[in-house]
Amino acid sequence: MSEVRVRFAPSPTGYLHVGNARTAILNWLFARHSGGKMILRIEDTDAERSTVEFEQTLLQDLAWLGVDWDEGPDKGGNFGPYRQSERLGIYQKYAHQLLETGKAFHCYCTKEEIEARGKAALARREDPHYDGHCYYLTEEHVEQYKKEGRKPVIRFRVHPGEISFSDLVRKNVQFDGSHISDFVILRSDSTATYNFAVVIDDALMKISHVIRGEDHLSNTPKQVLLFKAFGFDVPVFVHIPMILGEDRAKLSKRHGDNQVRDYREKGYLPEAMFNFLSLLGWSSPSGEELLSRQRFIEEFDFSRLSKSAAIFNSEKLDWMNGWYLRNSDIDYILDLGLPFLKKSGFDISDREAIKKCVRAVIERIDRLEQLPDWCRLIYAGEIKYDNEEIVFNEGSQKVFIRFLSEIENISQWDKDAFLQVVKTVQKETGIKGRFLWMPIRIALTGKEHGPELPVIVELLGLENCRKLIKKALKKQG
Numbered sequence: 004m005s006e007v008r009v010r011f012a013p014s015p016t017g018y019l020h021v022g023n024a025r026t027a028i029l030n031w032l033f034a035r036h037s038g039g040k041m042i043l044r045i046e047d048t049d050a051e052r053s054t055v056e057f058e059q060t061l062l063q064d065l066a067w068l069g070v071d072w073d074e075g076p077d078k079g080g081n082f083g084p085y086r087q088s089e090r091l092g093i094y095q096k097y098a099h100q101l102l103e104t105g106k107a108f109h110c111y112c113t114k115e116e117i118e119a120r121g122k123a124a125l126a127r128r129e130d131p132h133y134d135g136h137c138y139y140l141t142e143e144h145v146e147q148y149k150k151e152g153r154k155p156v157i158r159f160r161v162h163p164g165e166i167s168f169s170d171l172v173r174k175n176v177q178f179d180g181s182h183i184s185d186f187v188i189l190r191s192d193s194t195a196t197y198n199f200a201v202v203i204d205d206a207l208m209k210i211s212h213v214i215r216g217e218d219h220l221s222n223t224p225k226q227v228l229l230f231k232a233f234g235f236d237v238p239v240f241v242h243i244p245m246i247l248g249e250d251r252a253k254l255s256k257r258h259g260d261n262q263v264r265d266y267r268e269k270g271y272l273p274e275a276m277f278n279f280l281s282l283l284g285w286s287s288p289s290g291e292e293l294l295s296r297q298r299f300i301e302e303f304d305f306s307r308l309s310k311s312a313a314i315f316n317s318e319k320l321d322w323m324n325g326w327y328l329r330n331s332d333i334d335y336i337l338d339l340g341l342p343f344l345k346k347s348g349f350d351i352s353d354r355e356a357i358k359k360c361v362r363a364v365i366e367r368i369d370r371l372e373q374l375p376d377w378c379r380l381i382y383a384g385e386i387k388y389d390n391e392e393i394v395f396n397e398g399s400q401k402v403f404i405r406f407l408s409e410i411e412n413i414s415q416w417d418k419d420a421f422l423q424v425v426k427t428v429q430k431e432t433g434i435k436g437r438f439l440w441m442p443i444r445i446a447l448t449g450k451e452h453g454p455e456l457p458v459i460v461e462l463l464g465l466e467n468c469r470k471l472i473k474k475a476l477k478k479q480g
């Protein structure tokens with residue numbers, strides 16, 4: 004195979020999932036490493052579930068990750084169209100070619116008939132798969148079915164025998180053809196099935212390597228049969244092991260957010276996401292975990308792809324994101340952070356002031372959605388209380404008065420000093436638990452929830468704390 008040509012082929016039936024994003028990244032790294040081409044193909048044959056909006060968001064999410072493509076629906080190229088819905092005529096032409104050569108046949112069976120025969124086969128302890136019924140139809144039978152108004156599908160005829168293909172992760176893979184039934188390639192409405200469309204596209208688009216999730220492994224023997232039936236070159240396959248949650252179950256909704264968009268909205272940086280996803284199942288020979296895009300491209304090689312499933316470790320992602328937050332250009336971080344601050348009601352017109360603030364808190368956060376809570380502390384003067392009742396009730400006021408007198412002559416102000424002061428306030432006022440902590444938290448941060456209080460107190464410094472507690476008192480009258 005001369006030129007490396009790979010494709011990422013999402014179905015626009017939802018937002019980009021992190022698993023698919025990783026597949027896209029591995030395709031991209033391989034293409035860029037080999038000086039080959041990356042093709043984006045939109046698999047929108049499921050007309051009911053595919054939408055133009057989802058297609059748009061897929062493109063945006065890929066671009067956000069820094070994954071680009073050389074040919075695609077928006078870019079064009081010599082092998083288009085790159086949307087399957089625009090290729091239906093091509094699939095029909097090729098399906099008829101198989102009919103003419105006797106490698107495929109019309110099948111008039113209804114779902115119920117096939118199911119009933121499957122059940123009967125099971126009762127006889129035989130394989131319940133499609134029994135080749137219509138492969139043997141006589142002309143009369145066909146006429147009869149047509150008269151009944153039945154609309155046929157086209158099935159590909161599978162013969163027993165070994166089907167093997169090479170996979171860069173699993174090496175030589177073998178399947179037994181006798182376990183695969185004659186499968187549908189063209190539905191009765193003349194639309195192509197996934198297995199058929201993908202082979203025609205991969206062949207006509209001259210794809211050299213098919214790199215996709217391991218969940219497609221069982222489709223591959225069918226696709227290999229189709230490649231061979233047409234005399235097309237069979238591409239090299241790479242079935243990437245799955246991503247599991249920390250509980251070792253397949254990553255799913257149950258594990259919380261798993262669409263790229265969710266992470267973007269929480270303020271994960273594309274660089275961190277790219278780095279993290281690239282290392283799910285792949286490792287650098289250096290063992291290093293923080294790698295530039297360029298290093299990934301240079302070092303990428305499928306021999307270092309793990310054969311076992313990768314675990315999605317959110318803590319590691321947070322750590323990585325924190326690292327990128329602290330090690331990126333502050334203006335870049337500011338550009339990404341401003342929308343988060345704006346959404347939380349900050350006046351962002353004074354960029355320099357906000358920059359100072361972001362610089363001060365950047366050590367404390369590992370994603371941008373945490374910025375407002377921390378920046379609010381620096382903008383102490385503008386505090387608005389989540390719950391005024393708590394601040395202004397009698398018990399809270401007692402706490403504040405005592406707190407102020409305790410810090411009057413204090414010289415050192417840090418977490419320990421603060422904890423000591425609160426302890427004394429508790430002893431002196433007899434107020435404890437949330438009745439003690441909550442008013443202090445709201446007085447200092449305006450919020451009922453947020454980062455750890457001792458850490459905030461240290462960041463605020465003694466003078467700000469004094470001012471804020473005083474403010475909580477003053478308003479009373």
Ligand code: GLU
Pocket residue numbers: 012013014046201214215216219
């Ligand atoms: N459209 C398929 C999917 O989203 C792609 C399968 C393939 O890469 O062959 O899973």
